Amino acid sequence: MSTAPKIRIRGLCKAFGSKVVLDGVDLDIEKGTSMVVIGGSGTGKSVLLRCILGLIEPDAGTIEIDGQNILTMSRLQQEAIRRQIGMLFQNAALFDSMSVGDNIAFGLIAKQDKSPKTRLSRSQVTDMTGELLTQVGMDPSVGSLSPSELSGGMQKRVGLARAIAGQPEILFFDEPTTGLDPIMGAVIDGLIVDCVQKLGSTALTITHDMASAQRIGDQAAMLYRGKIVWQGKASDLMHSGNPYVDQFTHGRREGPISMELRK
Template sequence: MTSSVTVPKIRIRNLSKSFGNNQVLRNINMDVPEGTSFVIIGGSGSGKSVLLRCILGLMVPDSGSIEIDGKNIFDLSHSQRDEKLEQMGMLFQNAALFDSLPIWENVAFALLYGHRKKHKTITRLEAHEKAFRVLELVGLDPERVGDLYPDELSGGMQKRVGLARAIVSKPEIIFFDEPTTGLDPIMGAVIDGLIKACVDKLGSTAIAITHDMASAQRIGDQAAMLYQGELIWQGQADKLLEADNPYVHQFTHGLRHGPIKVETKIEIKGQGG
């Protein structure tokens, strides 16, 4: 009788990263199953962004491994690593659109200028048509916005364009960096709904970093919390607010008092009289 072991889409083992004397990540171990939407929460300076950059291969850790489809990305050649990167999409915190390109060309950027072999012969007309289809998928009217430039769109519309760009090449893995930052609660909920719908439609594996608890629960299947570079909790995203870990409880409920200490120096001077 044989048994099969499912290999996680992303497997992280004993990952550490420091900058001088500042230990940013400490012995991180994490599995992200294929097709899962995984949310990483934590405060400023907790190591979320550094972890994301390591997974993307933009930073090399001091120790440990990151496997994608069972292969350590740091053992791959440059061409093999580029191939893995081309399987990924990214929605940046501030959309990070190209100001000098019209919206449709921003969306189609990877198709027109990327290095994927299967896209090398795509024509501008084909890229234009595909960009228009994806703009519709994220709830934008391509006929109205396709030829506009980023500074002509609202923040919420720019986020939608960024999402369209992230999914246009049907990536296997999509990263979301603080997807609701700068948006009002209603638009944040709209973006989260679009993210969840697009990820489910593509069957992609997703990793999002956020400090927005409502967003984390809307888009996440699983969640983890980083605190001072350590992974202190993992579980179901819909159980975040019920976690009995005191650090998670304080963070998710926005409590001033608890094990997480925030230094403040406020001096109130009374008026002399």
């Protein structure tokens, strides 16, 4: 008997007024694998992620996690499921008013507020954030700094540390290499792969960085005009044989993908 994918999406639709963004998306992400979704700007990658996270309500379709359709659950049930998810935002999205250490511990402290019996002492939290900083290649002393004192690459590492703090079963990465130089992008990708493998998590990354997609992904899918037009191994991205994927991955002007320009 085959087990259900960790995440199964069927017939997912979302429109904003007359603009159809997701038009019947079907996608399976197997447990313990890393899926990368590629596509141009405005193709619905971020909307797909936000639907899964519950930040946007889809118009139709199902989103199953461990075989349960989260769209038909109560709010409390949805919150319990989504506590399994860690998220690295595109711009790290650190809280300026908090120290680096408090940013990393934010999710842990929030969980403790709901379960006072498992409350950690301040020294325990500091030790944990120090360990997490070490995991992402940073010195624990960075925990006392403010986010504004960090470079873009360092902020990404802190965002990654915060994402893995709760040892989530699912990790989402939103354009993890945007704004980084190629070397730092490769460093962040390596840290992501290491963290995902160490936790045994299921990962979903959205990106338009082809080098990053191949480094991070086991599987890949391309989203175009609201539909998945190709799915396969991430290692096949540059030679998929699919005209949409080939045009996108090689950056060709000519092909089936047409750029919509405002007049």
